[in-house]
Amino acid sequence: METATTQKYSVQLSFEEIRLPPFDDILILGKKCPHGKIGVSKSFEFLVPNEFDVFEIDGDPIVDVIFINKRILKKMNKDTIINILKEKVFPFVSECEILKVDFKLRIFYNSIEGDF
Amino acid sequence: MEIKNFITNKYPVVHYFSGVNAIEDIILKNEYTVVVDDNNKFQGILTSYDLIKKPHKIVADCLTETEHITNNDSIPSIIDKFNKSHCPALPLFSEDNFIGILEKRNIIDGLSIKINELHNKSLISERLKYNFLSNLSHEVRTPLNAILGFLDILLKLDKEEINIDRKECESIIKNSADRFLLIMNDLVDLSLINAGHKLDIKIKNVQIENIFSDLKEYFDTMSGVLNKHISIKYLNPGNPNEIFSDGEKIKHILYHLIDNAIKFSDDNSNILYGHKIKDDNIVFYVKNDGLPIPEDKRVKIFEAFERQENLNNELIAGLGIGLTLVKKLSELLGGEVNFISDKTQTTFFFTIPLNIKQPVQDK
Structure with missing residues (x-):
């Protein structure tokens, strides 16, 4: 006795907008992540030309380079940023990983005084 | 050993921005590949060592710094660079210009x-x-x-x-x-020449007849102690009978050539020596009857300590420096020595330029 079979499919569908590159502020590359400094720099040249600066991290066993948005560098010098990252982020980076960092910088003054 | 003999221009090449997954087979097959940019300019050498050390997606990111070889490197320093670099091939540069690749296996084979x-x-x-x-x-x-x-x-x-x-x-x-x-x-003389010293040559008017007769007289006297009968003659010199050269050196060369001819002559045979003019040279020759010079001995005949064997495979007497000196002295006088050898006769001859006015520099 023959049994009839039918094929069905089910798709779960959703969509949302993304932007390239999929981050705004800082990108950290591990030493053995799939994408190296030159490859990422090259893709940034095409996607967001002249928006990021790249810094090699000497002496760190895990982190190879970091990309920092020039918009942030306008407000804070690179050494300060790198020192913050070294203390707060680098301990969580693994060698084969690329990490994006949201770095929302707000500058405020306690009081601004002057003569009328 | 010269570096240039080991330079190869046939090597695998990949582009700087190639994907590593596309060039893995090349690395496995050749152990290395040369990386070039859009203008075919050398960018580096990629090896499996690089792919493990920097496992990125594109070739450019995987390159590590490698040693460069220059024309000034000695073989030991090249070996040292190979050992330090973990690289089976290294680039050769001359004044910042890429010349080619040196492969470690070729150096080891060499x-x-x-x-x-x-x-x-x-x-x-x-x-x-x-x-x-x-x-x-x-x-x-x-x-x-x-x-x-x-x-x-x-x-x-x-x-x-x-x-x-x-x-x-x-x-x-x-x-x-x-x-x-x-x-x-x-x-x-030979030790001086080998040590790079110049032998003195005294250029003056030389009577060829006197050289020939002195040699004839010497060898006639010595024929008494030979154990074979050999007739040694010279052709009376025609023109020119007088040349401008070093007579003692010419006599020395002829002495060795005649002495050599005696050693390789059969019993009851003839030796004839003389001279003739050819172009701007005077050619002195010594001709003897006897066995031809074996083909395999001809290349080395003017090398020091090379001696031939007779019919019974016995080495002919002598130090094996006569023909070496003949060659050196001929060159010293601005000429050259050579020979023709057939089944029954061998003729050695050397040339001297006729137009010498100044002493010839030692070669």
């Missing part, structure tokens, strides 16, 4: 061949040294024995009645002493 050559040469040198010393003692003892023997006879002549010609004895003693001196002079 060194291996060189070591074998040197080993074989050392064995040959050992044999030559042994032969030379034993020949030297023989060659020196022969004229010394003649001198001492005939001096004894001369001393006895006054005491006993011996039926021998005094003048002949004196002549043999004189020639043996000359031969002894010649052997010593040859050794000194």
Whole structure:
């Protein structure tokens, strides 16, 4: 006795907008992540030309380079940023990983005084 | 060993921005690949070591710093660079320009061949040294024995009645002493030439007839002590009978060529020497009847300590430096030496330029 079979499919569908590159502020590359400094720099040249600066991290066993948005560098010098990252982020980076960092910088003054 | 002999321009090439997954097979097959940019300019060498150390997606990111070889590097420093770099091939640069690739395996193969050559040469040198010393003692003892023997006879002549010609004895003693001196002079000359010193040459007007007759007289006297009969003749020099050169050196060269011809001549055969003009050169020749020079010996015939064998495979007497000196002296006089050898005759000849006005520089 023959049994009839039918094929069905089910798709779960959703969509949302993304932007390239999929981050705004800082990108950290591990030493053995799939994408190296030159490859990422090259893709940034095409996607967001002249928006990021790249810094090699000497002496760190895990982190190879970091990309920092020039918009942030306008407000804070690179050494300060790198020192913050070294203390707060680098301990969580693994060698084969690329990490994006949201770095929302707000500058405020306690009081601004002057003569009328 | 020169570096240039090991440069290869046939090597695998990949583009700087190639994906690593696309070039893995090239690395596995060749152990390395050269990386170039859009303008085919050398960017580096990629090896499996690089792919493990920097496992990124594109070639450019995987490149590590490698050693460069320059024209000034010696073989030991090249080997040292290979060992430090973990790289089976290194680039050669000359004043920042990429020249080519040196592969480690080629250098190792070349060194291996060189070591074998040197080993074989050392064995040959050992044999030559042994032969030379034993020949030297023989060659020196022969004229010394003649001198001492005939001096004894001369001393006895006054005491006993011996039926021998005094003048002949004196002549043999004189020639043996000359031969002894010649052997010593040859050794000194050869060691000076090998040490890079210049031999003095005295250019002046030379009567060719005088050279030929002196040699004839010498060899006629010595024929008494030979164990074979050989007729030694020269063709009367025509024009020019006078040349501007070093007569002693010409006589020295001819002496060795005639002495050599005697050694390789059959019994009851002839030796003829003379000269003729060819173009701007005067050509001196010595022709003898006898066995041809074997093909395999011809290349090395002017090398020091090379000696030939006779019909019975016995080495011919001599130090093996005569033809070496002949070559050096001919060059010293601005000429060259060569030979023609067929089934029954061998002719050695050397040339001297006719238009020499100044001493020729040592080569």
